[in-house]
Amino acid sequence: MANSIRDVASRAQVAVGTVSNFLNRPDRVAEATRKKIESAIADLNFVPNASARHLRSGSSRTIGLLVPDITNPFFTEVARGAGDTASENDYTLLLCNSDEDPKKEERHLKVLIEQRICGLLITPSFEGLAGVAELNRRNIPTTFIDRKAESLEQSSVSMDDFYGGKSAVKYLASLGHTSIAWVNGPLSIAQCASREAGVMDSAKEQNVKINKFQVNQMRSQNGYEVAKNILESTSQVTAIFCANDLVALGVLRALLENGKKIPTDYALIGYDDIGFSASASIPLTSIAQPAYKLGALAAQMIINEVENGKKFKHEQIVFKPELVIRASTQALRK
Amino acid sequence: MANSIRDVASRAQVAVGTVSNFLNRPDRVAEATRKKIESAIADLNFVPNASARHLRSGSSRTIGLLVPDITNPFFTEVARGAGDTASENDYTLLLCNSDEDPKKEERHLKVLIEQRICGLLITPSFEGLAGVAELNRRNIPTTFIDRKAESLEQSSVSMDDFYGGKSAVKYLASLGHTSIAWVNGPLSIAQCASREAGVMDSAKEQNVKINKFQVNQMRSQNGYEVAKNILESTSQVTAIFCANDLVALGVLRALLENGKKIPTDYALIGYDDIGFSASASIPLTSIAQPAYKLGALAAQMIINEVENGKKFKHEQIVFKPELVIRASTQALRK
DNA sequence: CAATTAAACCGAAACGATTCAATCATGGCT
């Protein structure tokens, strides 16, 4: 049923090698034969077999993208960006979701090696680093996403979390807030730790007081729960900064339920600027991360590395996040 | 660098065919040789080459999933479900996102054919149906997701939208509401049309009055805008049912801004039960669709079809959506 | 003990493309 390059060759009355040239280096084949081949392909409805192609040529033109949570809008944007650039360069993107499960992560890595991907984009979990080492041993280029590579032998595209934390506090200070609640996730997550460092740094500079609150998971429900502690705390905070939009949305819900007005009673800022933040009951001010760009650039970098081999220079690119101001913050009035 | 089955064979001092048997039919090889091969594989760090395997065996063990919008939480859940069952059955899932763009859809279809996928899961756009016909011509099984197949030659896994529309209105009527605003998307979308049919059917049964409102796109912003019309309309509606959660969240925001109380002034229901609905400022009552199950079942069906060939019976499975009651609805008080 | 049988193993051929050294045409130049 499926036609091969041989069928095309015989129908067009040329050699198989010529058909292959037509497919890969069209400039090498004369106008007349080109037409013959074209119509033979159309007649037979021929589509080349990627497996055969990869096997012989040695390159799969496939890159893998392994994300920890496909449910997270941040990563779907990354995937869109990576997918689009992959397509534009005639690469196939193999998108895998590990659901934050090291077992699944390992299994996907195995499959990706079987597929002989020529490059991998990954946000590695702690355990996943072993798998990445395996890839290195096989000389498969790897680029970290949203996590900076320590080694200069490794590319990465990440965000400046320190800067993000810092700019949120700076902005609140500029509005006149001097006592801020900072709701962070586990410090074991690199991003959380950096954001906190930025927060504290800015607090010192701007001379504002930070009240720390902690959340175990960065989901909406956790924000909802921690809000009670904020309301009961003795210190009179006038602004709340959350390490993530989901948490901020949870906090927002709790505040509204308790009859508080946003932004009058409390200014509120989130982080990530996921799509829903703009359409929350009170549109959320947030620190936006250019997820699409992140994915697109990462894909472009790994493609460059694949195609330029040894002479490729590894880079650690760090994006600056951007403050997006909406209705959940305003200048403090006494 | 990359080792082949031959290297394994020579190191284990067996024939290549034996190694292949070890990989594919381990029961055929004796205990002693099994061990030799195992350690050779471990020593050489051998991982089989999927392309060679597919080329020779004729089956790629890969299924494609082509979704119109990876950004939509509904589809990421579908993808998780399909991905998990694919993994469990040792299939690879190739996830493609067309961004509702017919051009991208067509391009992805082409790539999927090149990869010689053995089955496709798709939520076809209107234009996409042509591409699907192409797949059929090549005898590649196709299963529709979230859209019922008209032909009995085709499997599908979809939702009963008529039932969903109906049950929302029925529920509102049971709370005492007799005048309901129904905010729908374009009737050209099959799902919207069916839901509306269900709404009207139930309205007649329950003897309640429906006020129709229309939205061009089913995004939050559109809901926000249409809410003004609802507030200004002369008829005294006491409940609002939206064709999708995003729209409902937009409506919710507009109502709150206008000082309305939910659920006291208005009861509000959405559709889809996306994750954010549970953590909206007023947790949203919604019609839940089991997206994960949908994806998982669709994947299982296509795998069955691939493996059982001709003797496979096509099925059109229709799931019943489920009402999830939260804080945005309550019994009407006068 | 010879004959029979089953279990393991062997290894050449094939899958559908790409590669590359070799051949063929064509036209320009002395």
Place this chain on the structure above:
DNA sequence: AGCCATGATTGAATCGTTTCGGTTTAATTG
């Protein structure tokens, strides 16, 4: 006319597996 350079085309070898008919080995039977 003869020679060369250039551009097109050819086709056999190859990539890493699976497949499958054939061979070896060991155990069982009469």
